[in-house]
Amino acid sequence: MTLPLAAVGVVENALVQVVKSLIIFAVVLQIVPLILLLERKLLGRFQARIGPNRVGKFGLLQPLADVVKLASKEQSTPATAVPWMMALAPVISIVTAVATLAIIPFGDVHNDPLFGAQWGLYGVDVSIGVLYAFAFGALAFYGLMLGGWASGSKYSFLGSMRSAAQLISYEIALGLSLLGVVMMAGSLSLTEIVRAQGAAGDGIWYVVPQFVGFVIFLIAGFAETNRPPFDLPEAEAEIVSGYNTEFGGMRFGSFFMAEYINMIVISGIAVAAFLGGWHGPGPAILDPLWVVLKMFLFIVLFIWIRATLPRLRYDQLMSFGWKILLPLATVNVLVTAILVVVI
């Protein structure tokens, strides 16, 4: 039995830890604009348009152009706002999103001659694993809440109240949906969960035995990242843009970026917990490639759903979360517990 806060994986020396964190962060930061472009391109195709294609080849420089445009805007805060809180809110959103990135496993522990020691291709592998992700996911709510409240605008306020209620409602279902996987793997650590899906463990991707949990996790994940059809906090048709109505320039961009990093994080957790993480044909060097490939599967799904489904009504959203997802997730936990013990 491991201690509550102990490391379960390999502990590298400090330099390796810092370097690998920087590499993972840099790579993910490059993926974000790609997803942005992919989303606009795909949405264009879904609506029989071409999508952005003017800035750079295939519109590849479009995200860069957007960032330059946003960065050159004037900073404006309404007179009714609390300025320091408005400055703090986007920082909270970014910090919580980036911090959660640390537990996404991109590869197994390797014996590499480069460092002369063992190292694992993930930010941090702690025995509290998924709880770490949930903790930061719960903190992310302060970003939206403070941002909306501090703006001193009616629409921001309504948007932040909505997002608060939505996030906490779906967090329970999100927590319960991963319990089945935790029971089967017998560990909270995401790398241990991925190993348990390999040939050495159960030898099956948990999406098969835990299909109900997988579906619940996806639905709750959509709600947690405020993606359509659960983007009620920023429903343009009723409350303008919700919590970020009064935000402009790169502060608005930060909320946007945090949303996309959260998408990557939710995809990463889904890949590790349900789709066998780095497992795939080919040599071990291809492991990170498999993870990223499976992640993009989810990201395309995120975009596809956005193009397909209309936004829910607010009372539908709440009753769906409490009356359908919560009982379903609980029954899933119960059935999994019985199966794990009896078989």
Added chain:
Amino acid sequence: MLGSYLPALVFLALGLVVGGVLTVLNGIIGPKRPGTVKEQPYECGLPSEVTSNFRFGISFYLIAMLFILFDIEVVFLYPVAVQLEAFGLFALIEIMVFIFLLFVAFVFVWRRGALEWR
């Protein structure tokens, strides 16, 4: 033992740096042309009706309280889930009793209409 948390700290620092830079960026390189109209909160042509004691529905409070109840119960389930196979039948019966109690509370809340959005 806590040395393994160093990457988490690195990620936190990176997030702080990126977030901090993005937050102050517009104030530094953006234009500064203040005006009284710009200082008003967004509203679609009407006078803004924001006051410090803006009121909102009681349903939000209810949801928050329900969340605290159910989320704590989820947290209680996690330690048992990790050690389920080690404890076997004992843990299974514990979980069943626990979820049964949860279910009773859930039915009560539902029947009292706390889950209806008003």
